[in-house]
Amino acid sequence: MTFQNSIEFARGLDAQDSLSKYRDEFHFPQVAGKDVIYFTGNSLGLQPKRTRKYIDEVMTDWQQLGVEGHFHAEKPWWDYHERLAEPLANIVGASPEEICVMNTLTVNLHFLMVSFYRPTKKRFKIICEEKAFPSDQYMLHSQVKFHGLDPDEVLVEVKKREGENIWHTEDVLEKINEVGDELALVLIGGVNYYNGQVFDMKSITNAGKAVGANVGWDLAHAAGNIELKLNEWNVDFASWCSYKYMNSGPGNASGIFVNKKHLSDKNIPRFEGWWGTNKKTRFLMKPEFEPTESADSWQVSNPPILSLAPYLASLEMFSEIGMPALIEKRNKITGYLEFILQEIAKEVNGSFEIITPNDRGCQLSVFLHGHDKTLFNYLMENGVIPDWREPNVIRLAPVPLYCSYEDMYRFGQILKAGILAEK
Numbered sequence: 296m297t298f299q300n301s302i303e304f305a306r307g308l309d310a311q312d313s314l315s316k317y318r319d320e321f322h323f324p325q326v327a328g329k330d331v332i333y334f335t336g337n338s339l340g341l342q343p344k345r346t347r348k349y350i351d352e353v354m355t356d357w358q359q360l361g362v363e364g365h366f367h368a369e370k371p372w373w374d375y376h377e378r379l380a381e382p383l384a385n386i387v388g389a390s391p392e393e394i395c396v397m398n399t400l401t402v403n404l405h406f407l408m409v410s411f412y413r414p415t416k417k418r419f420k421i422i423c424e425e426k427a428f429p430s431d432q433y434m435l436h437s438q439v440k441f442h443g444l445d446p447d448e449v450l451v452e453v454k455k456r457e458g459e460n461i462w463h464t465e466d467v468l469e470k471i472n473e474v475g476d477e478l479a480l481v482l483i484g485g486v487n488y489y490n491g492q493v494f495d496m497k498s499i500t501n502a503g504k505a506v507g508a509n510v511g512w513d514l515a516h517a518a519g520n521i522e523l524k525l526n527e528w529n530v531d532f533a534s535w536c537s538y539k540y541m542n543s544g545p546g547n548a549s550g551i552f553v554n555k556k557h558l559s560d561k562n563i564p565r566f567e568g569w570w571g572t573n574k575k576t577r578f579l580m581k582p583e584f585e586p587t588e589s590a591d592s593w594q595v596s597n598p599p600i601l602s603l604a605p606y607l608a609s610l611e612m613f614s615e616i617g618m619p620a621l622i623e624k625r626n627k628i629t630g631y632l633e634f635i636l637q638e639i640a641k642e643v644n645g646s647f648e649i650i651t652p653n654d655r656g657c658q659l660s661v662f663l664h665g666h667d668k669t670l671f672n673y674l675m676e677n678g679v680i681p682d683w684r685e686p687n688v689i690r691l692a693p694v695p696l697y698c699s700y701e702d703m704y705r706f707g708q709i710l711k712a713g714i715l716a717e718k
């Protein structure tokens with residue numbers, strides 16, 4: 296499609312957009328009495344208006360039923376989490392029994408490492424991407440040290456090539472084959488948080504499995520953003536947070552995926568608690584743990600219902616729309632933003648470059664040349680919320696659920712004015 300950098304053209308795209316009505320389902324922060332242009336749905340998704348109703352329902356049940364809410368609430372609490380499994384399974388490409396919502400993302404990665412990183416004398420290395428999200432780095436380092444090993448000997452980082460901003464799939468595959476039978480685990484962020492690159496999860500998982508390693512993915516920037524087929528790709532485990540593209544509120548509950556093939560393994564090491572044992576016998580308070588043959592076996596505590604409620608509200612919206620429609624708009628609106636950026640770059644003669652490759656989801660990372668955080672501040676003051684990453688990168692996520700094509704056009708005009716003001 297050929298785009299145009301004009302308000303009429305942008306409004307025309309909005310008029311044809313079957314998802315445009317969902318914009319009204321969200322609360323937008325205001326600057327000078329107007330909705331902001333919100334680009335940080337990759338960091339904290341906006342609040343769906345229907346979320347409050349779901350939380351209120353739990354508050355009312357608790358108010359009126361007390362402990363009886365566990366079994367007699369509108370949506371009983373004891374198995375409330377199960378309602379999230381199917382919609383999430385559709386989003387990540389899994390069966391409901393492979394999914395559990397619990398804890399938070401880094402916590403879940405730690406729990407999953409207990410099961411899927413079991414170093415031996417021969418097989419102990421972990422492949423990850425260079426400059427992984429800091430929490431993942433801390434998690435990996437501390438796990439390695441927990442096993443009494445040295446992170447410098449265990450962690451093998453796949454690097455970007457000299458002078459480039461992206462990873463090459465062949466470099467990841469080569470590293471996997473090079474480490475070979477010393478490789479215990481591959482754990483990478485499926486969509487890189489910094490440059491927005493989508494890793495070829497299918498090929499990388501294949502290569503990891505072929506040398507006998509476990510393969511896990513951190514899907515913080517992938518869930519609700521890109522197409523995932525975790526089961527089909529033979530991924531061992533994955534986890535994601537719910538507050539980025541999944542719009543479930545700050546710090547809210549995380550989801551895990553554990554491949555079916557591991558669910559009947561009675562000997563898999565795991566940190567266990569009462570919410571992981573068979574629910575049919577849970578309240579008999581027996582001393583033995585009975586795994587459930589579902590990812591629920593990894594659930595340690597009774598889940599925080601007030602966190603699950605907003606997650607369920609959000610998932611309902613994803614189920615209504617479906618990932619294919621969301622991805623179709625994502626491609627188009629991200630393409631439109633890219634076009635707008637290129638047009639503005641011509642008009643102001645350079646000043647920035649997009650470092651996100653074509654294997655991307657919703658995010659474009661823009662590296663500024665000759666500008667610094669004052670340009671970012673200018674955007675913020677003029678009703679745009681982007682995000683800033685050191686040293687010089689602005690990340691823009693035109694989330695298809697609630698961003699409009701007109702937003703993209705207006706952003707271009709504000710960006711241009713900001714750059715010209717500094718020249």
Ligand SMILES: *Cc1c(COP(=O)(O)O)cnc(C)c1O
Binds near residue numbers: 400428430431484513
């Ligand atoms: C956002 C993000 C996290 C955040 O972890 P929490 O435990 O939810 O605070 C972790 N890893 C990656 C790759 C992320 O993008």
